[in-house]
Amino acid sequence: MCAKPVRKKSPTSIRNYDKDLLKSFYETMMKIRYFEQNIQEKFLAGEIPGFVHVYIGEEATGTGIMTNLRSDDYIQTTHRGHGHTIAKGAELKRMMAEIYGKKPGFCKGKGGSMHIADFSVGMLGANGVVGGGYTLATGAALATRMLGKDQVTVVFFGDGASNRGTFHEAANMAAAWDLPILFVCENNQWASTTPYRTTTSVEDIADRAQGYGMPGVIVDGNDVFAVYETARKLIEDIRKGSGPALLECKTYRIGGHFVGDPEMYRTKEEVQKVFKENDPISRFEERVLDEKVMTREELDQIKEKVLKEVDEAVEFARQAPEPDPSELYQDLYV
Numbered sequence: 001m002c003a004k005p006v007r008k009k010s011p012t013s014i015r016n017y018d019k020d021l022l023k024s025f026y027e028t029m030m031k032i033r034y035f036e037q038n039i040q041e042k043f044l045a046g047e048i049p050g051f052v053h054v055y056i057g058e059e060a061t062g063t064g065i066m067t068n069l070r071s072d073d074y075i076q077t078t079h080r081g082h083g084h085t086i087a088k089g090a091e092l093k094r095m096m097a098e099i100y101g102k103k104p105g106f107c108k109g110k111g112g113s114m115h116i117a118d119f120s121v122g123m124l125g126a127n128g129v130v131g132g133g134y135t136l137a138t139g140a141a142l143a144t145r146m147l148g149k150d151q152v153t154v155v156f157f158g159d160g161a162s163n164r165g166t167f168h169e170a171a172n173m174a175a176a177w178d179l180p181i182l183f184v185c186e187n188n189q190w191a192s193t194t195p196y197r198t199t200t201s202v203e204d205i206a207d208r209a210q211g212y213g214m215p216g217v218i219v220d221g222n223d224v225f226a227v228y229e230t231a232r233k234l235i236e237d238i239r240k241g242s243g244p245a246l247l248e249c250k251t252y253r254i255g256g257h258f259v260g261d262p263e264m265y266r267t268k269e270e271v272q273k274v275f276k277e278n279d280p281i282s283r284f285e286e287r288v289l290d291e292k293v294m295t296r297e298e299l300d301q302i303k304e305k306v307l308k309e310v311d312e313a314v315e316f317a318r319q320a321p322e323p324d325p326s327e328l329y330q331d332l333y334v
């Protein structure tokens, strides 16, 4: 039987971090932030169809975890999956084209924001069905096991989704069969308009790991260093055959539930306070500058590179053709 969840702390110093690794943390987090700021803006201007959910404020979690994965490892994400997809290495132009509903997109423009998948980087799919990813990811982990491979699968889900029955079914099966899967709950405090405490029976979602006989670990999801180091150990163990684990990353959704959300369920002051005190990107900048492991010029150079790359992706998507109406019934499974 596994014990109560363990709470992991931030490393006391980051002076021994490799410079390229530090740069890659910042580049990935900035890429996600700027990509999504663009999506918000273009959606509100009427350029992007459908419905979009952004990950602003949660960038450190996806970045810290994905940095530990190989390109042949698998991830399964949610309706809020742009950040995970970028951190797993998906090409920005094709991703933006998919969100614009254009033909060169990953799903030929027919999936949109909530149905992006890029198998070439091990991204098995976003999912508009809350809690729809667990069983698919558990199946992927079972497949890698049956094929004798050492790939790891990571499934992301929100605090709201942790109350779906599919979580409990998948967690039980993964633990019973010692499957190579990491369950990552990004507890951003809100499920749509509902604060998680009003619908969730446990103090911490990682408490639930005990019930399935797997380790449960809690980490500050807005601290990329803490997430990276915690996930590194868990992923190494899983790859060696330890069986599944549940990692709860405590974070906060700074953006609305969806772009255009009037946010009547919380105050602007609450959001501004978190943004001021706990924005993962500002915290990264402050820490690397404080510990003198990066300079302001190095940060600015990365920012410029990312702005250019995202701007190019937007232009690519704008100019790209729409899917041809004759393709409407292609790629459908009935």
Ligand SMILES: Cc1ncc(C[n+]2csc(CCOP(=O)(O)OP(=O)(O)O)c2C)c(N)n1
Pocket (backbone or CB within 6 Å): 079, 080, 128, 129, 130, 131, 157, 158, 159, 160, 161, 162, 188, 190, 191, 192, 253, 257
């Ligand atoms: C099965 C199902 N039920 C309800 C919805 C509507 N819905 C979309 S997102 C959402 C909240 C999900 O909250 P959480 O899992 O915490 O993820 P977050 O949005 O906070 O990232 C709900 C209820 C849905 N898409 N699918």
